[in-house]
Amino acid sequence: MTEQTDVVVIGAGLAGLVTARELGNRGHKVVVLEARDRLGGRLWTEDRLGRKLELGGNWLHWTQPHAWAEVTRYGLDVSRGPRSEETYWLAGDEVRRGNLDDFMALIDPGMTRLLEDTMKWLPRPDAPLTNGDLAEADQYNLQEMLDKLDLSVDERNANEAAWVGHFNAPLDQCAYVNALRWTAASSGHWHLMHEASAIYRLKDGNDTLANAIAEDADAEIRLNAPVTRVEHNNDGVTVTYGGGQQLQARKAVITLPVNILHKLDIQPALSEGKLAPSRERTASQGVKAWMRVGRRGTPGPIKPFFAYSAQDKPLSVIRTEFIGENDAVLVGFGADGNRIDVTDKAQVQAAVDVWRDDLEVLEVAGHKWGEDPYAEETWLIQRPGQLTKYHAAQQASEGALHFASGDIANLWAGFFDGAIESGLRAGRTVHAELKA
Numbered sequence: 178m179t180e181q182t183d184v185v186v187i188g189a190g191l192a193g194l195v196t197a198r199e200l201g202n203r204g205h206k207v208v209v210l211e212a213r214d215r216l217g218g219r220l221w222t223e224d225r226l227g228r229k230l231e232l233g234g235n236w237l238h239w240t241q242p243h244a245w246a247e248v249t250r251y252g253l254d255v256s257r258g259p260r261s262e263e264t265y266w267l268a269g270d271e272v273r274r275g276n277l278d279d280f281m282a283l284i285d286p287g288m289t290r291l292l293e294d295t296m297k298w299l300p301r302p303d304a305p306l307t308n309g310d311l312a313e314a315d316q317y318n319l320q321e322m323l324d325k326l327d328l329s330v331d332e333r334n335a336n337e338a339a340w341v342g343h344f345n346a347p348l349d350q351c352a353y354v355n356a357l358r359w360t361a362a363s364s365g366h367w368h369l370m371h372e373a374s375a376i377y378r379l380k381d382g383n384d385t386l387a388n389a390i391a392e393d394a395d396a397e398i399r400l401n402a403p404v405t406r407v408e409h410n411n412d413g414v415t416v417t418y419g420g421g422q423q424l425q426a427r428k429a430v431i432t433l434p435v436n437i438l439h440k441l442d443i444q445p446a447l448s449e450g451k452l453a454p455s456r457e458r459t460a461s462q463g464v465k466a467w468m469r470v471g472r473r474g475t476p477g478p479i480k481p482f483f484a485y486s487a488q489d490k491p492l493s494v495i496r497t498e499f500i501g502e503n504d505a506v507l508v509g510f511g512a513d514g515n516r517i518d519v520t521d522k523a524q525v526q527a528a529v530d531v532w533r534d535d536l537e538v539l540e541v542a543g544h545k546w547g548e549d550p551y552a553e554e555t556w557l558i559q560r561p562g563q564l565t566k567y568h569a570a571q572q573a574s575e576g577a578l579h580f581a582s583g584d585i586a587n588l589w590a591g592f593f594d595g596a597i598e599s600g601l602r603a604g605r606t607v608h609a610e611l612k613a
């Protein structure tokens with residue numbers, strides 16, 4: 178006889194783990210099926226380069242209410258990377274050096290003008306479609322909005338590089354509305370947005386959060402259990418996974434990243450409102466690169482720094498995240514996974530040489546998220562039109578199927594916070610349906 182349960186949750190990333198906790202701890206029998214051999218999904222902490230590194234999601238902030246509630250709930254310690262003592266940026270091919278305030282002053286006019294209408298378009302970032310005219314703004318990509326500002330070459334380079342750091346994609350593919358959403362979630366202040374998205378991290382690694390939720394959840398989590406088929410009707414769901422095992426449940430919660438959702442065999446098929454954005458794909462195709470560097474020639478300490486180049490370089494941003502006696506571990510971001518192999522030391526060295534030929538790359542670490550069959554994307558950055566066309570349909574349940582993912586959240590979509598928000602919502606709605 179086929180195994181029975183109340184709810185199957187597909188995926189043990191943050192969205193799936195939170196969903197499982199909410200339902201399991203309300204008395205429902207929950208089984209989580211996870212394709213990988215580990216928890217966390219796009220949250221992935223590993224001991225590499227002598228440090229605990231986040232190969233996936235990294236930073237969180239107290240302006241992210243769902244994420245911070247978890248920090249408080251589990252008593253997790255928060256720390257930050259070293260404060261930058263110098264900042265490098267490019268003016269044409271010439272390298273400029275100053276402090277972070279100089280760089281911030283350089284990008285401030287562009288950022289301020291680009292984002293001045295943020296709260297008009299998104300008066301309620303927690304309900305992103307509140308302004309019924311948002312489709313008007315959602316037709317533009319970020320590049321064309323930056324071009325309209327007619328910035329000097331220096332300012333333009335600097336603004337573009339900063340946005341690549343945020344958006345991990347070619348800017349002409351990113352919806353302008355992503356920038357509005359991030360800024361609106363920071364109450365309209367771009368400096369705060371910058372801080373919220375890239376400074377504070379969990380001291381002992383983000384896996385402490387995933388593990389804490391999993392331990393707290395009265396649910397059975399099965400790793401190495403890729404789901405291959407989902408059949409559903411109004412009465413329930415049959416899920417096929419692993420080597421052909423089956424589970425029957427009253428409800429299933431699917432937490433797959435947008436880019437791979439259309440590849441899962443679901444019968445009857447999902448609505449076009451979910452399949453179309455998945456086939457179109459998100460814009461999120463960039464890289465995150467980790468590297469341990471030392472001084473070329475004479476060994477010595479490395480001052481904490483930030484460096485911004487231009488959007489067409491393999492890495493547009495790098496910065497120190499950990500400082501050692503004679504080395505430092507840097508993190509970098511680039512717009513396109515086809516331009517650089519983050520696991521190839523020579524390619525990473527060439528990217529660093531753009532700013533600094535005094536640093537030698539000693540070791541590298543990274544993950545090719547675009548080639549990862551269980552993600553095929555980094556963090557959510559939508560293309561123009563996708564938010565206003567698909568958001569409501571992406572969140573909607575379809576019969577016995579419910580959906581949760583950081584990619585379809587309201588407030589901090591594309592962040593840990595969004596994944597948790599979305600897991601909380603799925604937990605609440607599925608519980609209400611099961612009770613009824």
Ligand SMILES: Cc1cc2nc3c(=O)[nH]c(=O)nc-3n(C[C@H](O)[C@H](O)[C@H](O)COP(=O)(O)OP(=O)(O)OC[C@H]3O[C@@H](n4cnc5c(N)ncnc54)[C@H](O)[C@@H]3O)c2cc1C
Nearest residue numbers: 188190191192212218219234235236404582583591592593
């Ligand atoms: C490089 C990188 C940097 C980031 N930086 C930040 C950051 O600094 N701050 C921040 O807040 N966010 C960041 N993010 C985003 C954040 O990591 C994600 O938004 C969040 O972790 C998504 O959680 P999720 O549960 O929605 O999706 P996922 O974590 O992707 O979970 C989905 C799960 O489903 C599993 N799965 C897929 N297919 C199947 C299948 N067929 N059967 C069973 N299981 C399946 C996957 O293995 C995965 O575990 C970053 C992401 C990346 C990749």
